[in-house]
Structures are given as structure tokens and as C-alpha cells.
Amino acid sequence: MKEVNVSSITEAVKNLCVDSNFYLGSDVIKRINECYESEESPTGREVLAKILENIEIGKKEGMPLCQDTGYAVFFVKMGQNVRICGGNFVDAVNEGVRRGYKAGYLRNSVVTDPLERKNSGDNTPAIIYTDIVPGDDLEITIAPKGGGSENMSEVRMMAPAAGVQGVKDFVIERVRVSGANPCPPVIVGVGIGGTFEKCAQIAKKSLLRPVGSKHPNPFYADLEQELLTEVNKLGIGPQGFGGRCTALAVHIEVHPCHIASFPVAVNMQCHVARHKTVTL
């Protein structure tokens, strides 16, 4: 049994909020650089150069890369030998969000009631997905999610007969109709299978994978590559001004599903693909 005090959870979450919003992963930066080198559109290249400049300013000045510092979404792996002490886990995470968004001068982007739409004032409550796993580690990942790309996402309950062609058509259509809205170049997270809500969740989870990594199953690795090629033929380009680089990556995550069902979800992610993990 390992004891973790809530105060260390709050401190860790606070740092995750700030760091994830200031510093982008080296995998994403590498891929944006590759796109800058290969982009044919002069305007597209100019946009990618400014995106790279922005990453440098964020790091140097300690400023959020995007003003939309996101809904604070957490994926937690809780070792079953971990005992949380000193308080309540969810409260500790929310307190970390409260402190992190204040300390980092991050924008509060949460309204308490979806119809009344009054800002909660501290970016809480967080959304927390917790998996209980073997072991005695507590792993916390933050993935702050901006509204522009999230709004371009969709879950579709297809007929199983739609098959792989149905997935391809849906993903490409989703990127095409999204156009400039989700701030391309994007990462396209695709969930296939599960139930209605599981499908959306694995689509989001796929966005945590390092950009440039492949799905472990060669069939889905090939499908990711094929979809990336097709999406980049659309011509949307950086910020939609026209160009070859519309997506940095396509990530697929799959899950078993019901004999009657074939859910497919597309979770769009802008080029500010933020996530960071800490293990306590």
C-alpha cells in the first residue's frame, strides 16, 4: 500500500495545468517543422512559421500558446495499491486546476450551466476519467481541450455494413466540413467501436499518443497512414488558407463493440496539441 496525500496531487495538477499550456511536446514541434519544410503554399508556410514562432514565445515569455487554455480534461491511472489520504481525490484535482489557471494567467473557459452560461470563474470543474490499474503508482495526464476543435467533433452510430469504407468516408467528410474552424493543421483522433460514449472517449484518448507513432496493429497503422494522405489531399492547408498540410497525424483507437453496433467518433485536435503526464 502506498499513501498519496491530496496536497501533492493538488500541487502536481497545478503544475500540469501551467506546463501543458506553455510548452508543446517535442513530437508535435518536430512534425510542424516537417510540414513547414514540405508545404507548397507560400501562405501555408508563412502560417506554419508563425506557429513555430508562437511556440518559442510561449516558452520564452511563459505565456499560454493559445488563449483558449481549454477545458481541463484528465486521464488518471490509479494503481489499486494506492491510498489517497488527507482528503478527497476529485476535490484535490479541482483545487489544482483552480490554482494552476490562476498562477499561469490561463483563461477561465468553463460555464457552470450550459444554458445559463455563467463563467465558473476558476475553470472548474475538471473532467476526470479514472482507470483502476495494478500497481502502486498514481499517473495523472492532463489534456486541456480547446473549444474550436472540440466543436468540430462528432460521434456517428453507423451500421456494421458500413465497414472500413464507412470509417474513411466519415473521417474525410468530417475534416472537409470542418475547414478552417478547428485551426489546422490538426490531429484527427478516431475512435472505432465500443459503445456510444466509449467510442468518443477512445477517440479523445488517441490524441495522447505521440505524433509520429503508429498503431500497434498493422491494419490500423496502414489505415492511419491512408487517412492522413487522403485528408492532406483536401487542400485545406494551414489555417484553411489552402495548402498540403491539413493534418499532422491521424490516430485510431479501437474497442470491441456490440453485434448490432458500429460507433465511430472523430475528435478533432488543433495544432496546439497539449498534454502532459506526471506519476506520483
Added chain:
Amino acid sequence: MTTPKHITTPLTDEIIKDLHIGDSVLISGVIYTARDSAHKRLLEALERGEDLPVDIKGQIIYYAGPAPAKPGNPIGSIGPTTSYRMDPYTPDLLSRGLKGMIGKGNRSDAVVQALQDHTAVYFGAIGGAAALGAQSIKKAEFVAYEDLGPEAIRRLEVKDFPAVVVNDCYGKDIYKQGMEQYGKA
């Protein structure tokens, strides 16, 4: 990208008629932020027959809700939010003299038509490059609806704010043209 055109607010018909899709511009002068909730309140004020808190004639509205400013800085990170959410409110504001908007993403057919009818322009800024975006803003102050926090209307003094003409007053659209130029079968 074309050599940038320097433009200064307030915008006149003459300035706008010289702008074409794909043109890169550097905007200087005063612009105003307003997004979802502020637009709702502006239109509610008009429905009640009240004056707007800002004289929008010749002005540019920037669809943006900045991050809080760090001490010593005029503003925090700031970049465009997605524009289509403001489409229902836009033709009315254009008919009352608004001349420009800065945002990202497609506008409705009604907005594109209103840009032609009222000689106005829609610019795109780079979404997600908000630390960079803050560098061209020299001064910021609240002018209305401060209770909305990030959604309040702010008056910004900008110097060489970079943007691209997305929809001009001639009915053209850079997003459509870009896909035609770079799309492959």
C-alpha cells in the same frame, strides 16, 4: 504570401475596396473584442432601441477572448475564436456601420452577402498563435460588459496586427479558392 498592406482603422470604403482575398494585411489603430455573449447583449440592446456601448461605425470587431494579462503586460495571450457562432448577429451590425471582423473559419452565405451589400471585410488571424498575437497589442481596456470576463468588450490599440483577407467586398472566399488550388482528386 503577398507583401503586407498596411491599413489603419477606422476603415473606409476606399480602404476596403482595395482589399482582396489572400491579401496579407497589418492593421494598426483601434479594434474591439467581442464574442458570443457580448454579441448577444449587443443585439438585445438594439432590440430594446438602446445605443450600443461602442460606436461601431467604421470599426473592426475581433472575435477573441484573451487570457488574463500578467502584471506589466497590456494583455495576455490572444487569438481568434471561430466566427460562425457570430453569424446570426453579423448582418445587423454590418447594416449599422461595422466595417470589419477578425476571426477564423467560414462565414454564412448571409454574412458573405452582407459584406458585399455594405462594403465590409472579414479577416482571418492565426488560431492558436496567441502568445505571438499578444505582441502586436499595445494597450487594452474594458469598454463594456466587464462581468463577462474573457467575453467582455475590450478596446485594443494595435500596431501591425497580422491578418489575411478571407472574404472581401466582392463575394470571394480564400478558403474556397485555397481548396480549389491545392486540393487533389
